[in-house]
Amino acid sequence: MKPAISYITLGVDDLEQAVVFYRDVLGLPTEGIIGTEFEHGAVAFFKMAGGLTFALWERDSIAHDCGVEKGGPDRTAMMLAHNVASADEVDTIMSGLPAEALVKPARELFWGGYGGVFSDPDGHLWEVVFNPRHGA
Template sequence: MNPSISVITLGVDDLKRSLAFYQDGLGWETDGIIGEEFEHGAVVFFKLPSGLRLALWPRKSIAAEMGVDVARAANEVLLSHNVSSRS
């Protein structure tokens, strides 16, 4: 296992507005909002030059995933390490 951070997720209140800032304002490339067909699934990914990914995910969706109230959740930034299998 290579213990490294692969995704930095920013919790946002307005996904479309945040997408516009990073895509239009900074010129970062993305496929846009994906996963809108799933409850709490809408997310935006940007692949950064280092290979790291930046994700934008609504704070209310993060709170739902964590099983906590959005007002009480510390969900502005999440660091993730993705692995290829459970083992």
């Protein structure tokens, strides 16, 4: 088996609000919410570079589908990152976010990169970072 991640699904509490954030604020392409005709089926997919699919699915639906109890959100359980080609691109993305989304402003990082941290409406943390050693 060749290790690969093909889907990343984030559990959200308000699917419509999350889609608006990822589509309208971050500019990720999506066909919107699909599967609403099925109980626990409403989901939104975003096609990403490299064949990755990013999905948003309500936490209640994930719990139902997996047969587990819905837990409380934990902002530190996972952090996603978006590598970009320049420090200017980091600043452009970070400056386009609503003030309430900013967690840590863009700044020089101790290891020589440049980046900032924001959160989506459900508290999922994202780092936008430029790594001068590797590019985007």
